[in-house]
Amino acid sequence: MKEKEKEEIVKKGVKIIPLGGLEQIGMNITAFEYEDSIIVVDCGLSFPDDEMLGIDLVIPDVTYLKENIHKVKGFVITHGHEDHIGGLPYVLKDINVPVYATKLTIGIIENKLKEHNLLKSTKRKVIKYGQSINLGCFRIEFIRTNHSIADAAALAIYSPAGIIVHTGDFKIDYTPVFGQTIDLQRFGELGKKGVLALMCDSTNVERPGFTMSERSVGISFDNIFAENKLHRIIIATFASNVDRVQQIINSAVKFGRKVVLEGRSMVNIMSTASELGYITVPENVLIETEMMKNYTDDQLVLITTGSQGEAMAALSRIAASTxxxxxxxxxxxxxxxxxxxxxxxxxxxxxxxxxxxxGAKVIYQDTHVSGHACQEEIKLIYSLTRPKYAIPVHGEYKHLIKHAELAEKLGVDKNNIKILSSGDVLELTDEKAQIVDKVQAQGILVDGLGVGDVGNIVLRDRQHLSENGLLIVVVTLEKHSNQVLAGPDIVSRGFVYVRESENLMDEARYVVNGALDKCLDKGITDWGKIKTEIKDSLSDYLWKKTKRNPMILPIIMEV
Amino acid sequence: MKEKEKEEIVKKGVKIIPLGGLEQIGMNITAFEYEDSIIVVDCGLSFPDDEMLGIDLVIPDVTYLKENIHKVKGFVITHGHEDHIGGLPYVLKDINVPVYATKLTIGIIENKLKEHNLLKSTKRKVIKYGQSINLGCFRIEFIRTNHSIADAAALAIYSPAGIIVHTGDFKIDYTPVFGQTIDLQRFGELGKKGVLALMCDSTNVERPGFTMSERSVGISFDNIFAENKLHRIIIATFASNVDRVQQIINSAVKFGRKVVLEGRSMVNIMSTASELGYITVPENVLIETEMMKNYTDDQLVLITTGSQGEAMAALSRIAASTxxxxxxxxxxxxxxxxxxxxxxxxxxxxxxxxxxxxGAKVIYQDTHVSGHACQEEIKLIYSLTRPKYAIPVHGEYKHLIKHAELAEKLGVDKNNIKILSSGDVLELTDEKAQIVDKVQAQGILVDGLGVGDVGNIVLRDRQHLSENGLLIVVVTLEKHSNQVLAGPDIVSRGFVYVRESENLMDEARYVVNGALDKCLDKGITDWGKIKTEIKDSLSDYLWKKTKRNPMILPIIMEV
Incomplete structure (x- = not known):
C-alpha cells in the first residue's frame, strides 16, 4: 500500500447519526457508521406532544437504516426503559437484525416481542458487564452503570477512528440497592487509553451537586411505615423501578405487611425481574388483590402504577372510585x-x-430520587474519560446547551463540543468533527394499528374539530337543473348545544338557502364553487353571531 | 322585646357561601349573607382545564345571587388579578350593584368595563386602606397587604355575628417596592377585639419559611444587567406585576438602557399604573418598538408578556420567529x-x-419571587388574629388540607376548621359552625360570544372528534321505496390521510352498502334503525381494521 492511500484510510471518520432523541424527549436512537458497518444504539419511542391529538405514541423514522440495510449489524440497547426500547417492535419489522443487551433489558424486550409476535423472528443475545461484542468493524463493550432500572449499561464503542463512550442514562450510586456501583475504574482506564468522543446524559445537567442514592428512599419508606402503623399503605411508583419495589418489599417484610401489586405493567415487570433474579421476595409476602379481605389494613401494602397521574392507571382509578x-x-x-x-x-x-x-393521607415529598446524574457526577465522568469531543445527549435543547457550557468549563475545546439535531450526520476523526450530511429523522405517529397514516393534515383537522366542532350541510340537487330536491340539512357536533340554539340553526339554514339561490341565479353549476359559497357565507354568519369558527363541511348529493 | 326573642336574634348566624374558587384554581367569589344583606367578595374567572376543549374561560354561576338580587349590596374586590376580577364584566350584566376596591384595582376593573361597554352602567367606588364601607348590615374595612400586584387588600367584615377576616391573596413584604408593609398592627388589633373567622390564602401552605421580598428580584436584575452589558436584554413577566416592571425600569435607568414594552396587556396595565401613580418612569426612558432601530443592543431592554409560554403572547412569537x-x-x-x-x-x-x-442566553432561575405567603407568614397571621374558626381559601384541595393541619397546630380547635366546597352554605355563630344548605355553584363555560351554551355533550363530542376524527356517511333514499338514489358518499376528517387509505374507504362504502341492503331485505324503513345499522357495522369494521373509533355520522336524505 502506498503512503498516500494509507493516509486516506487513517483520515476516514466514524459517522454518528442520531435518528431521534434530540428534538423530542425520548425516542432515543443513534446509528454509528464506519465504511460498511452500522450499529444502532437504542431504539426508543416517545409519547405524543399535547398537539398530537389522538396519537398513541411516536416511533423513529428509520428510512436511513432501511436504505443501508446491508450494513446494519445489530441493535445495542443500554437499558430497558420505553424511551430506549419502545420503538423496537415497530422497527424490527423492517430492520430484522440481532438485539444485544444485558439480561434484564433482554427480558423486558422479550415481553414486548411476545406481544407483537416477534419473539421467534428476532435474534437476541444477553451481554454481561465487561463483555464485548464485535459487529462489523465495531467492537462494543458493555460497562456497568447505575440508573432507575437495574442492568443499565454504558457503551464503549471501538471504531477504527477511535473510542466513543456513550453513557446511556446513568447516575453514580455508591450504595446501590441491587448490584454494584457504576464501573468508574473502567471509565478511567478508557480515558487513559484515549477517548475520541463522550456522549453523556444531560437530563439533570441543570441540577448542582450529586443525585442521592436509591437507598435513601428505603430509609424514607422505613420512617413512613414506622409512623403509619395502623393504616393501609399504598405506594405508587414506576413499574420499571425494580429496586424501588424491592425496597418497598423490604420495608413491608420488616413491618410485617403483605404486598399486593396493582397495574398490568407492574405485574409484568416484577414477574420478569423475579424470574431473572433481580428482585428477592420472601415466600408468602406477595398476595393477590382478592386476598386482601383476609387481612387487616395494618397488614397490607399496595404497590401500584399511576404515579404520573395517567388516567387509566390503577392509582388514578382508585382515586376516582372507578x-x-x-x-x-x-x-x-x-x-x-x-x-x-x-x-x-x-x-x-x-x-x-x-x-x-x-380521606387519604398523601405523601409526595422526599420519597423519590432521580435516576440521572447531576452536575458533579457529569463532571466526574468527564474527568475520568477526558474526551476529545463532547456530544451531549438525552435532554431538551436547553439541557444540551447547559451541558456544552459545563463541558467547556471542564476543559473540552469549545470547537470540539457538538450539539446535534436528529438527522445530522457527524463525521469524527482525530483531526476534525463536522456535519457532513442530513438524513430523514422525523418521528412517525402511531394511532391504533396505523403507523404513519396520521400526518399534519389529519392533526390539523383534529385540532380544528377539538376547538370548534363542526357543521355539516347536506343538500341533494337535481342532476341537470341543479334545483334543490332535498335539504339543506344541517347537522352539528361539538359546536353548540343544539336544543338551546334552535334559532341559530334556523338562521343558518336560511343563510345556506341564500347561498344556493345566489348560485342558481348566477348559473353557477360547479360543485366546488357552490360548496365554497355555502362555506363562506355560513362561516361569516356564524363568526358574527358566535365569534366561533367551526369546521364547515358542505356535501352535495345528486339525483 | 321578650328575653326569648332576643336570644334567637343573638343566635342568628352569618352565612358564608363560596360560589367558586374551591373546586378549581381561580374563579374566586364568596357571598356573605346576614338576614337581608348580601355582599360579594371578589368575582374572578378561571382558565379552562385540559379537557375543556375550545373553551376560552370559565366564569362563576351566580344563580344564587340572581335569586336574591334584592339583598345584594355590592362587590368588594381584594385586588386586580383575573382570578379575582375577571368574572365581573359577565356577572355585572345580571347583578348590577356597585363595585368597591382600592384605586389601582378599580383602574384595572375600569379597563375591563370599557371593553365590555359597561363603564356607564356600573357604579364603582375607590376605597382607601383603613377606610370602611357600610353595605346593608355589614361593615367592611380594607386592610393593607402585600402581593404581586399593588393595592392588594385584606378585608375585615363586621357582621352582627362577629368579625370575619379575609386575607385575599397576600404575602408579608417588609421591604416592598411600592407602598408599605402589610398592616400587621391592624391584624393584631382585630385579634384583640376578637375574630370570629379567618379566611386565609392557602396557595403556598406547602412551602416552609418566608417568601422573599419583591426587592430581592431587583438585586438579581442589577446583577444580570452588570454581567450582560454588551447585549440586548429581554425580560418576560406578568403584565400585572407593576412592582416587577418598576424594578426592571430602575435597573434600565441605572445601566443607561431604554425600555420597550411589548404585549397588549403589558401596555394597558402600565398605562393605568402610570396614570394612577403606581409606577415612576423617568422621562425619555420608555420608547416605542419602532424606535429600537435608533439604539444599539446594549442600550435596550424589552419587557414583554408571555412568561407562561402562552402561544399568542409576545415572547412566544419572538421565540418562534413569528x-x-x-x-x-x-x-x-x-x-x-x-x-x-x-x-x-x-x-x-x-x-x-x-x-x-x-442563539439567546436564557436565565430562569432566581429571577422571581412568589406573591403568596409561606408557612411562617400564615402562622404569623393566625397568631395576630387568633380566630375562633379557620376557613382555608385559595388553593387546591390538598392545600386546604395542609392549611387545616397547620391551623390545628396553631391552636384552632379541630372542629372549628372548616374546609368548604363551592356552593356550601356555612352558617357561623359564636357557638357553632355548620353547613346548612348547598346552592348552585358550577363554573359556566365561555366560548367566543357564547356564555353557557357549551355543556358536557358538546365537550364530549369535541373530545371524541379530537382523538379519532369523524366519518360522515350520506345517502339519498327514494321516499316510498327506500331505494338508494345517490350515495352512500363517505367524507372523513381527522381520521386517516385519505389518499393513502383509498382501499379502506372503498371497503367502508362496501360495508355501508351491505348495511343498507340488509335493511332493505328486512323491510326496515325506520331511519333511526337504518342509521344505527350503518353506524354499528361501519364502527365494527373500522375498529377491526384500524383499532380506532372515529365518530360516525350517518345522514339520510329523502327525495
Whole structure:
C-alpha cells in the first residue's frame, strides 16, 4: 500500500447519526457508521406532544437504516426503559437484525416481542458487564452503570477512528440497592487509553451537586411505615423501578405487611425481574388483590402504577372510585414515590386532590430520587474519560446547551463540543468533527394499528374539530337543473348545544338557502364553487353571531 | 322585646357561601349573607382545564345571587388579578350593584368595563386602606397587604355575628417596592377585639419559611444587567406585576438602557399604573418598538408578556420567529421573571428551547419571587388574629388540607376548621359552625360570544372528534321505496390521510352498502334503525381494521 492511500484510510471518520432523541424527549436512537458497518444504539419511542391529538405514541423514522440495510449489524440497547426500547417492535419489522443487551433489558424486550409476535423472528443475545461484542468493524463493550432500572449499561464503542463512550442514562450510586456501583475504574482506564468522543446524559445537567442514592428512599419508606402503623399503605411508583419495589418489599417484610401489586405493567415487570433474579421476595409476602379481605389494613401494602397521574392507571382509578377492586378508606396512607415528569403536574395534582377528598393521607415529598446524574457526577465522568469531543445527549435543547457550557468549563475545546439535531450526520476523526450530511429523522405517529397514516393534515383537522366542532350541510340537487330536491340539512357536533340554539340553526339554514339561490341565479353549476359559497357565507354568519369558527363541511348529493 | 326573642336574634348566624374558587384554581367569589344583606367578595374567572376543549374561560354561576338580587349590596374586590376580577364584566350584566376596591384595582376593573361597554352602567367606588364601607348590615374595612400586584387588600367584615377576616391573596413584604408593609398592627388589633373567622390564602401552605421580598428580584436584575452589558436584554413577566416592571425600569435607568414594552396587556396595565401613580418612569426612558432601530443592543431592554409560554403572547412569537417587529439576535439575554404555573411547564420549556436555538442566553432561575405567603407568614397571621374558626381559601384541595393541619397546630380547635366546597352554605355563630344548605355553584363555560351554551355533550363530542376524527356517511333514499338514489358518499376528517387509505374507504362504502341492503331485505324503513345499522357495522369494521373509533355520522336524505 502506498503512503498516500494509507493516509486516506487513517483520515476516514466514524459517522454518528442520531435518528431521534434530540428534538423530542425520548425516542432515543443513534446509528454509528464506519465504511460498511452500522450499529444502532437504542431504539426508543416517545409519547405524543399535547398537539398530537389522538396519537398513541411516536416511533423513529428509520428510512436511513432501511436504505443501508446491508450494513446494519445489530441493535445495542443500554437499558430497558420505553424511551430506549419502545420503538423496537415497530422497527424490527423492517430492520430484522440481532438485539444485544444485558439480561434484564433482554427480558423486558422479550415481553414486548411476545406481544407483537416477534419473539421467534428476532435474534437476541444477553451481554454481561465487561463483555464485548464485535459487529462489523465495531467492537462494543458493555460497562456497568447505575440508573432507575437495574442492568443499565454504558457503551464503549471501538471504531477504527477511535473510542466513543456513550453513557446511556446513568447516575453514580455508591450504595446501590441491587448490584454494584457504576464501573468508574473502567471509565478511567478508557480515558487513559484515549477517548475520541463522550456522549453523556444531560437530563439533570441543570441540577448542582450529586443525585442521592436509591437507598435513601428505603430509609424514607422505613420512617413512613414506622409512623403509619395502623393504616393501609399504598405506594405508587414506576413499574420499571425494580429496586424501588424491592425496597418497598423490604420495608413491608420488616413491618410485617403483605404486598399486593396493582397495574398490568407492574405485574409484568416484577414477574420478569423475579424470574431473572433481580428482585428477592420472601415466600408468602406477595398476595393477590382478592386476598386482601383476609387481612387487616395494618397488614397490607399496595404497590401500584399511576404515579404520573395517567388516567387509566390503577392509582388514578382508585382515586376516582372507578377501580373495580380497590377503594380508598379514610386513614389510608398514599405515597407518591416519583416526581411528575414536566407536563404531568396537573394530572398528578388531580389524583392527589381526589385522594385527599376520599380521606387519604398523601405523601409526595422526599420519597423519590432521580435516576440521572447531576452536575458533579457529569463532571466526574468527564474527568475520568477526558474526551476529545463532547456530544451531549438525552435532554431538551436547553439541557444540551447547559451541558456544552459545563463541558467547556471542564476543559473540552469549545470547537470540539457538538450539539446535534436528529438527522445530522457527524463525521469524527482525530483531526476534525463536522456535519457532513442530513438524513430523514422525523418521528412517525402511531394511532391504533396505523403507523404513519396520521400526518399534519389529519392533526390539523383534529385540532380544528377539538376547538370548534363542526357543521355539516347536506343538500341533494337535481342532476341537470341543479334545483334543490332535498335539504339543506344541517347537522352539528361539538359546536353548540343544539336544543338551546334552535334559532341559530334556523338562521343558518336560511343563510345556506341564500347561498344556493345566489348560485342558481348566477348559473353557477360547479360543485366546488357552490360548496365554497355555502362555506363562506355560513362561516361569516356564524363568526358574527358566535365569534366561533367551526369546521364547515358542505356535501352535495345528486339525483 | 321578650328575653326569648332576643336570644334567637343573638343566635342568628352569618352565612358564608363560596360560589367558586374551591373546586378549581381561580374563579374566586364568596357571598356573605346576614338576614337581608348580601355582599360579594371578589368575582374572578378561571382558565379552562385540559379537557375543556375550545373553551376560552370559565366564569362563576351566580344563580344564587340572581335569586336574591334584592339583598345584594355590592362587590368588594381584594385586588386586580383575573382570578379575582375577571368574572365581573359577565356577572355585572345580571347583578348590577356597585363595585368597591382600592384605586389601582378599580383602574384595572375600569379597563375591563370599557371593553365590555359597561363603564356607564356600573357604579364603582375607590376605597382607601383603613377606610370602611357600610353595605346593608355589614361593615367592611380594607386592610393593607402585600402581593404581586399593588393595592392588594385584606378585608375585615363586621357582621352582627362577629368579625370575619379575609386575607385575599397576600404575602408579608417588609421591604416592598411600592407602598408599605402589610398592616400587621391592624391584624393584631382585630385579634384583640376578637375574630370570629379567618379566611386565609392557602396557595403556598406547602412551602416552609418566608417568601422573599419583591426587592430581592431587583438585586438579581442589577446583577444580570452588570454581567450582560454588551447585549440586548429581554425580560418576560406578568403584565400585572407593576412592582416587577418598576424594578426592571430602575435597573434600565441605572445601566443607561431604554425600555420597550411589548404585549397588549403589558401596555394597558402600565398605562393605568402610570396614570394612577403606581409606577415612576423617568422621562425619555420608555420608547416605542419602532424606535429600537435608533439604539444599539446594549442600550435596550424589552419587557414583554408571555412568561407562561402562552402561544399568542409576545415572547412566544419572538421565540418562534413569528413576531412582526422583533426577532432574537445571537447574544440576546432573555430573562423569565416568573415561575411556570403548574400545567404550563411544557409550553414554557418549548419557548426556552426555541430561544436557545435562536442563539439567546436564557436565565430562569432566581429571577422571581412568589406573591403568596409561606408557612411562617400564615402562622404569623393566625397568631395576630387568633380566630375562633379557620376557613382555608385559595388553593387546591390538598392545600386546604395542609392549611387545616397547620391551623390545628396553631391552636384552632379541630372542629372549628372548616374546609368548604363551592356552593356550601356555612352558617357561623359564636357557638357553632355548620353547613346548612348547598346552592348552585358550577363554573359556566365561555366560548367566543357564547356564555353557557357549551355543556358536557358538546365537550364530549369535541373530545371524541379530537382523538379519532369523524366519518360522515350520506345517502339519498327514494321516499316510498327506500331505494338508494345517490350515495352512500363517505367524507372523513381527522381520521386517516385519505389518499393513502383509498382501499379502506372503498371497503367502508362496501360495508355501508351491505348495511343498507340488509335493511332493505328486512323491510326496515325506520331511519333511526337504518342509521344505527350503518353506524354499528361501519364502527365494527373500522375498529377491526384500524383499532380506532372515529365518530360516525350517518345522514339520510329523502327525495
Amino acid at each position: 377501580h373495580r377492586k380497590i377503594s380508598i378508606k379514610p386513614g389510608d396512607t398514599v405515597i407518591f414515590s416519583s416526581h411528575p415528569i414536566p407536563g404531568n403536574e396537573r394530572s398528578v395534582n388531580k389524583v392527589i386532590n381526589d385522594l385527599y377528598r376520599q | 413576531h412582526r417587529k422583533i426577532s432574537i439576535k445571537p447574544g440576546d439575554t432573555v430573562i423569565f421573571s416568573s415561575h411556570p404555573i403548574p400545567g404550563n411547564e411544557r409550553s414554557v420549556n418549548k419557548v426556552i428551547n426555541d430561544l436557545y436555538r435562536q
